[in-house]
């Protein structure tokens with residue numbers, strides 16, 4: 001399954017709180033960061049470990065360390081920025097690549113306006129972050145950009161996915177795994193996820209009430 005719904009109680013509790021209609025910008029931001037951390041934990045569960053010896057208080061001790069894994073976190077502007085710090089809390093050495101896409105409100109197609117990738121993408125795990133997977137157009141376009149630049153291990157973290165987006169992403173990029181805190185009911189006629197969170201970018205940046 002390319003899209004994995006994380007069913008951990010902490011994740012379900014927090015994503016539930018995020019659905020409250022009159023949630024404050026502060027609370028929405030905090031919960032976005034908290035769920036991002038938990039999703040990052042799940043998405044890195046298969047990172048290989050290696051043994052190394054440290055001088056501990058009791059003498060030389062063999063400890064586990066992540067085996068030379070390079071990571072780039074890839075927030076999709078704008079709303080993906082809301083998840084960035086949470087993921088970097090877990091992986092403070094990760095580099096950051098940025099993709100700017102905005103969905104055209106009429107066509108629902110992603111319009112590309114910015115990109116800045118770190119080097120050696122072929123040697124890195126790319127961890128894309130964006131709160132919403134609606135039609136999946138923005139996610140598919142971002143994965144296309146990463147693959148064109150050589151990225152091979154691509155993973156995605158989203159807060160809420162629509163079944164339509166799950167199907168489209170699985171079809172376009174069956175090799176990419178995406179962890180989500182919820183798979184919701186459907187998209188409405190404007191391409192918004194129902195029940196969803198509303199406009200995640202507006203809620204994180206405080207650009208619109210409600």
Ligand SMILES: O=P(O)(O)OC[C@H]1O[C@H](OP(=O)(O)OP(=O)(O)O)[C@H](O)[C@@H]1O
Pocket residue numbers: 076077078079080101102103104108110130131132133134135136137138139165191200201202
């Ligand atoms: O799956 P899709 O149908 O492509 O929709 C999802 C995209 O829409 C939202 O961004 P938006 O275009 O609203 O930009 P913003 O983050 O600047 O608000 C969201 O953050 C995703 O990037």
Ligand SMILES: O=c1cc[nH]c(=O)[nH]1
Pocket residue numbers: 132134191192193194196197198199200201
């Ligand atoms: O439900 C949706 C769909 C796209 N973008 C959002 O922010 N929310």
Ligand SMILES: [Mg+2]
Pocket residue numbers: 079199200201202
């Ligand atoms: Mg938006």
